[in-house]
Amino acid sequence: MKDTIVNPLLLQTTDPWLFDSQALDSFRKSGEIVARLRKDVPVMVKPGVQALRICDELEKKIRDQGGKPAFPVNVGINEVAAHYTSPPGDTLTIPSGCLAKIDFGVQVDGYVTDTSVTVCFEPRLEPLVQAADEALGNAIRAFRPGVKLSEIGRVVQSTVQKYGLRPISNLTGHKIERYTIHAGKSVPNVGGMNGTKIEEGEIYAIEPFTTLAKAAGAVVNGSSAYIYRYVKPKGATSEDSKNLLAYIQSNFSTLPFASRWLDKTFDRETAKKALYDLIKHKCVSAYPVLVEQTGNPVAQSEHTVLVNHDGCTILTGP
Numbered sequence: 001m002k003d004t005i006v007n008p009l010l011l012q013t014t015d016p017w018l019f020d021s022q023a024l025d026s027f028r029k030s031g032e033i034v035a036r037l038r039k040d041v042p043v044m045v046k047p048g049v050q051a052l053r054i055c056d057e058l059e060k061k062i063r064d065q066g067g068k069p070a071f072p073v074n075v076g077i078n079e080v081a082a083h084y085t086s087p088p089g090d091t092l093t094i095p096s097g098c099l100a101k102i103d104f105g106v107q108v109d110g111y112v113t114d115t116s117v118t119v120c121f122e123p124r125l126e127p128l129v130q131a132a133d134e135a136l137g138n139a140i141r142a143f144r145p146g147v148k149l150s151e152i153g154r155v156v157q158s159t160v161q162k163y164g165l166r167p168i169s170n171l172t173g174h175k176i177e178r179y180t181i182h183a184g185k186s187v188p189n190v191g192g193m194n195g196t197k198i199e200e201g202e203i204y205a206i207e208p209f210t211t212l213a214k215a216a217g218a219v220v221n222g223s224s225a226y227i228y229r230y231v232k233p234k235g236a237t238s239e240d241s242k243n244l245l246a247y248i249q250s251n252f253s254t255l256p257f258a259s260r261w262l263d264k265t266f267d268r269e270t271a272k273k274a275l276y277d278l279i280k281h282k283c284v285s286a287y288p289v290l291v292e293q294t295g296n297p298v299a300q301s302e303h304t305v306l307v308n309h310d311g312c313t314i315l316t317g318p
Contacts, residue, residue, distance in 0.1 A: 023111055023178070024306075026108040026109045026110075026111035027108075027111045027113060027203060027306065027315060028315060029066070029067070029108045030067055030070075030106045030107060030108040030111055030112065030113040030315070031106075031113040031304060031314075031315030031316045033062060033065045033066065033067045033106045033108075034104070034105070034106050034113050034114075034115050034304070034315075034316040034317075035315075035316050035317050035318070036065065037058065037061055037062065037065070037104070037106075038115055038117055038316065038317060040058070040061065041058075041102045041117040041119065042117070042119050044057060044058065044102075045094060045100050045102060045119045046094060047093075047094050047095060047096040047098075047121055048093055048094065048096075049093060049094050050086075050090070050091065050092065050093050051075040051077075051084075051086045051090055051092040051093065051094065052086035052089075052090040052091075052092070052260075054073065054075055054094075054102065055072065055073040055075065055085055055086045055258075055260075056086075058073045058102070058104055059072070059073055059104075062104070062106050066108070067106040067107065067108050068106070068107050068108075069104070069105065069106065069107070070104075070105030070106055070107040070112040070113075070114065070181065070255055070256075071104075071105050071181065071227065071255060071256040071257075072085035072226075072227050072256060072257065072258035072260075072261070073085060073102065073103070073104045074101070074102070074103035074104070074116075074227075075092075075094075075100065075101070075102060076100070076101035076102075076103065076298065076300070077092075077094065077095065077098050077099070077100055077101075078098050078099055078297045078298070079291050079292040079295045079296060079297055079298060080101075080222075080289060080290070080291055080298075081101070081168060081171060081209060081219045081290045081291060081292055081298040081300070082103065082171065082219070082289075082290040082300075083225070083226075083227055083287045083288065083289045083290050084226065084289045085226050085227055085258050085260075086226070086258075086260060087226045087258075087259055087260060088259060088260045088263055088268055090260075094121075096121055097121055097122040098121050098122065098297075099118055099119075099120050099121075099122065099125050099128065099129070099297045099298070099299055100118070100119045100120075100121070101116055101117075101118045101298070101299065101300045102116065102117050102118075102119070103115070103116040103300065103302065104116075105181070107179075107255065109178075110178040110179040110253070110255075111178055112176050112178075112179075112180075112181055112255075112304075113176075113205075113304040113315050113316050114176065114181065114205040114207075114302060114304050114316070115205075115302050115303060115304065115316040115317070116207060116300045116301060116302035117301075118132060118299040118300055118301065120299070125297055125299070127163050127164075127165065128165060128210045128211065128212070128297065128298075128299035129210075129299045129301070130163065131159065131160045131162075131163040131165050131208075131210045131299070132160075132208045132209065132210045132299045132300055132301035133301045134159050134163075135155070135156045135159040135160050135167070135189075135208035135210070135301070136156075136206060136207070136208050136301040136302065136303060138155050138156070138159050139152050139155050139156050139187075139206050139208065140206060140303065140305060140312060140314065141311075142155050143198060143204070143206065143305060143307065143311070143312045144198065144307065144308075144310060144311045144312060145197075145198055145199055145200040145307060145309065145310075146197055146198065147197065147198050148194065148195055148196065148197050148198075149185065149186065149187055149188060149194060149196050149197070149198060150188060150191055150192045150193060150194040150195070150196075151191075152187055152188070152198075152206070153187070153188030153189055153190050153191045153192055154190075154191035156188075156189045156190070156208045157189065157190045157191050159208075160189075160208065160210050163210075164213055165210050165211065165212060165213055166210070166211050166212065166213050166215055166217040167189040167190055167208060167209060167210060167211075167217060168189060168209035168210070168211060168217055168218060168219060168292070168298060169188075169189065169190045169217050169218050170218045170219060171189060171207070171209045171219055171290070172186040172187055172188050172189060172207075173186065173187030173188075173189075173204055173205050173206040173207045173302070174186055174187065174204065174205050175187075175202055175203065175204050176203045176204065176205060176304065177203075179253050179254050179255060180254065181205075181255070181256070185202075185204075187204055187205075187206050187207075189207075189208050189209060198307055199307065200307050200308065200309050201306075201307060202306075202307045203304060203305070203306050203307070203315070204304065204305055204307070204312075205302055205303070205304045205305075206302065206303060206304075206305060207300060207301065207302035208300070208301055208302075209298055209299070209300050210298065210299045210300075211292055211296050211297065211298050211299075212296045212297065214294075214296065215292055215293070215294050215296035216292065216293035216294045216296075217293075218292075218293045219290040219291060219292055219293060219298075220290070220291060220293050221288035221289075221290065222288055222289035222290065222291045223288075223289075224288070224289050225286035225287055225288045225289065226258060226259055226260075226289070227256050227257070227258060227286070227287040228248075228256065228257055228258075228259065228275070228279070228284050228285065228286050228287070229252075229254060229255070229256045229257070229284065229285055229287070230245075230248050230249050230252060230253065230254055230283070230284060231282060231283055231284055231285050232282065232283055233245070233249065233283070234283070235278075235281035235282060235283045236274075236277065236278060236281060236283055237277055237281065238274065238277060240270055240273065240274040240277075241274040241277040241278055241281075241283075243274070244262070244266065244271060244274040244275065244278065245278055245283050245284070247262075247265060247266075248278075248284065256287065259271070259272075259275060262275070302316075303315075303316045303317055304316045
């Protein structure tokens with residue numbers, strides 16, 4: 001991937017759009033749902049609880065409150081930094097003594113807000129969570145029009161290093177647009193020379209990731225993938241594949257989806273074979289699970305913000 005930067009749930013779009021009052025209302029409604037559900041996460045996530053139960057319950061809560069999942073709920077345990085969601089029949093449970101990252105987003109009419117909460121069950125790893133939370137707070141305070149995004153990366157990096165820890169260098173935050181979780185601008189977690197500036201009216205997800213000082217401080221692709229997105233309309237070779245592709249395009253547009261979401265409409269084996277065909281012919285792409293390169297634990301903290309003329313407003317929290 002270009003510049004070795006891996007953006008969680010990376011999406012691209014060429015459809016231009018403008019913020020208006022309706023769009024901002026949808027962003028705010030989405031963020032209000034996220035803010036309420038953030039409070040539920042520490043109650044839902046306990047040792048012994050199945051990851052599948054967390055995914056299903058949190059996604060149901062999103063729908064019950066008038067939104068839709070912007071992407072499948074991610075459950076990242078220890079060295080798993082991003083892109084793990086439960087596949088059909090998943091038996092993974094939250095282990096004792098772990099860091100569990102719950103990354104979720106809500107969309108209202110395609111307007112997305114994104115957040116993450118890390119729940120810690122190991123006291124010695126608590127500084128990872130504290131560093132991520134403080135780095136996020138410092139980044140938000142520095143986030144205003146005219147500031148270079150590389151400067152936000154320096155703020156995150158210096159905060160994390162103050163704890164004697166390391167940020168994940170190839171995971172970033174991201175600008176958000178309608179039906180687009182990553183809209184071209186990235187918010188780094190380390191300093192750099194990029195001169196791209198924050199502009200008034202933009203919406204960003206800011207998400208520091210932290211790991212131990214002895215770690216590589218980078219993520220690599222794991223061997224599995226359970227999250228997918230629609231890419232193009234042509235290339236399916238079987239009737240089942242064509243039906244599945246039409247369903248994906250109609251129900252998820254360009255936003256990510258989980259293989260388990262297909263179970264509600266399609267026979268599991270039929271969907272599995274059709275999805276494999278769509279990936280093979282590049283109608284659908286997969287997001288590999290991302291893991292810390294040296295297997296060390298990762299914490300994450302994230303909010304979505306709206307850039308104002310002199311700062312920013314947190315859409316996903318107080």
